[in-house]
Amino acid sequence: MKSLKKKRRIQIIIAAAVALVLAVGLIGYGFRDGINLYRSPSQMTENPPALGEVFRLGGLVETGTLQRGASETVSFKVTDGGASVPVRFTGVLPDLFAEGQGMIGTGAMEGDTFVATEILAKHDENYMPREVIDSLKEQGVYEDPNS
Incomplete structure (x- = not known):
């Protein structure tokens, strides 16, 4: 009788371990393309991303750099006060996207230009x-509007 209980306990432990390994493997597989690290323009100059690496770039849209092309392609520069990165985006920009405002883009570098696949902008005048x-x-360029 004791031997049967011991075997059953070992089988349950083995089954739980296999289920745990399977769950961790599935979670890792699901996240393989879903984790995008955030970088500021200054961080990109210090530590450039790997070729083809998808990441998020955020900062302020530099005033005077927004250029709209004949198609849906838009180019501008993103800055954090310390460095600027040229950005190219093809698609429809959010309604609240404007120069001097905060934004975060998801994409990858192509040469010296960040090619964004998605652009997110602030949702009201106080949010960043x-x-x-x-x-x-x-970078020492942020002033809290609430203070």
Whole structure:
């Protein structure tokens, strides 16, 4: 009787371990393309991304750099006060996208230009993404509008 209980306990432990390994493997497989690291323009100059690496770039849209082409392609520069990165985006920009405002784009580098596949902009006059605020504070160019 004891031997049967011991075998059953070992079988349950083995089954739980296999289920745990399978679950961790499926989670890792699901995240393989879903994790995009955030970078500011200054971080990109210090530590350039790997070729083809998809990441998020955030900062302020530099005033005077927004250029709209004949098609849906838009180019501009993103800055955090310390460095600027040229950005190219083909698609429809959010309604609240404007020069001097915070934005975060998802994409990859092609040469010296960040080619964005998605652009997110602020949703009201007071909001700026936390990552953008943190990188602007590091550069000493952020002033809190609530203070």
